[in-house]
Amino acid sequence: MLIVMHHNAQRPEIRKVVKAVEALGFTAKVMPGAARTAIGVIGNQGWVDETPFADLPGILQIIHVTKPYKLVSRDFHPRDTVVRIKKGLSVGGRNPFLMIAGPCAIEGRDQIMKTARMLKKLGIPVLRGGAYKPRTSPHSFQGMREEGIELLAEVRAATGIATVTEVMSPEHVGFVAKNVDILQIGARNMQNFDLLKEVGRTRSPVILKRGLSASVEEWIASAEYIMVGGNPNIILCERGIRTFETATRNTSDLAIIPLVKDITHLPVIFDPSHATGHRPLVAPMSQAAVVVGAHGLMIEVHPDPERAASDGPQSLNFKEFRALNKKLKTLIEFTGAKTR
Numbered sequence: 001m002l003i004v005m006h007h008n009a010q011r012p013e014i015r016k017v018v019k020a021v022e023a024l025g026f027t028a029k030v031m032p033g034a035a036r037t038a039i040g041v042i043g044n045q046g047w048v049d050e051t052p053f054a055d056l057p058g059i060l061q062i063i064h065v066t067k068p069y070k071l072v073s074r075d076f077h078p079r080d081t082v083v084r085i086k087k088g089l090s091v092g093g094r095n096p097f098l099m100i101a102g103p104c105a106i107e108g109r110d111q112i113m114k115t116a117r118m119l120k121k122l123g124i125p126v127l128r129g130g131a132y133k134p135r136t137s138p139h140s141f142q143g144m145r146e147e148g149i150e151l152l153a154e155v156r157a158a159t160g161i162a163t164v165t166e167v168m169s170p171e172h173v174g175f176v177a178k179n180v181d182i183l184q185i186g187a188r189n190m191q192n193f194d195l196l197k198e199v200g201r202t203r204s205p206v207i208l209k210r211g212l213s214a215s216v217e218e219w220i221a222s223a224e225y226i227m228v229g230g231n232p233n234i235i236l237c238e239r240g241i242r243t244f245e246t247a248t249r250n251t252s253d254l255a256i257i258p259l260v261k262d263i264t265h266l267p268v269i270f271d272p273s274h275a276t277g278h279r280p281l282v283a284p285m286s287q288a289a290v291v292v293g294a295h296g297l298m299i300e301v302h303p304d305p306e307r308a309a310s311d312g313p314q315s316l317n318f319k320e321f322r323a324l325n326k327k328l329k330t331l332i333e334f335t336g337a338k339t340r
């Protein structure tokens with residue numbers, strides 16, 4: 001439930017509403033706005049009776065929220081959330097466009113270090129690299145797991161680049177959060193509720209990918225799980241959805257970027273690699289994502305895509321990535337956003 005106060009409501013009136021909310025056993029979240037203050041009711045599991053508020057002065061309107069999410073919605077938090085990754089590096093709001101790049105999977109020290117150094121030279125602030133890999137077949141490369149996380153920590157210490165990696169199981173969250181800057185929840189785990197809860201207990205930035213066939217509402221409700229747990233540092237990532245179309249690996253759903261920016265206050269980025277599955281489509285779809293207002297991109301890059309252990313056909317080589325990065329800078333600035 002959301003209680004919207006009159007524009008001229010004073011502090012004592014707001015306090016009375018907060019007290020009435022608390023008397024019902026719920027938490028009141030006071031959200032001052034430019035024109036009027038709103039008070040969000042948190043902790044209720046169903047319909048909240050309006051009777052205790054009927055005679056309170058200063059209330060303009062009571063809105064019952066029937067959606068499966070609240071805290072991540074703009075109704076509850078009108079201003080853009082800024083997720084701080086580390087000192088001097090944030091995403092969301094008016095912060096510079098966030099570029100993330102790196103291999104699908106960490107394959108060894110040489111491969112990941114080479115990639116980090118190339119990115120560093122270009123001023124790309126975040127390196128991606130999968131250590132725990134969610135593979136369709138158990139016969140495919142499963143990732144370097146703990147050893148991969150240790151390599152990421154090594155690369156971070158050597159180059160200063162921030163890192164992101166996928167975490168698949170609640171037991172690994174603590175170890176991964178200690179060693180990398182951003183946790184990634186992959187498409188296949190978007191509704192792994194125990195994992196969402198565990199990540200919600202940390203304060204690590206989290207990239208939450210959209211599920212393979214998840215509706216926008218399901219995706220946002222998953223973000224709500226993380227936020228309810230106490231972790232507000234969520235970055236949503238559109239990576240294409242499964243449709244009847246097989247010409248591309250997934251169907252890029254770019255329309256939901258402006259849509260989700262409207263209904264939530266969270267930063268939204270795009271992954272053109274998994275969204276298309278084909279190297280030649282990565283550049284045009286990256287450009288399209290910039291134009292529709294994404295806060296950033298996560299792109300798969302490999303020193304030798306032909307020999308990549310996973311997702312080679314959608315990975316750019318260094319030369320292709322450099323060219324794309326250059327092109328994107330001009331486009332990002334053209335849209336009025338900042339680059340690093």
Ligand code: PEP
Pocket residue numbers: 104130134185186187188209239274
């Ligand atoms: C990945 O980022 O390598 C990955 C497995 O992505 P997704 O979860 O979007 O399929």
Ligand code: MN
Pocket residue numbers: 104105274300310311
């Ligand atoms: Mn991949």
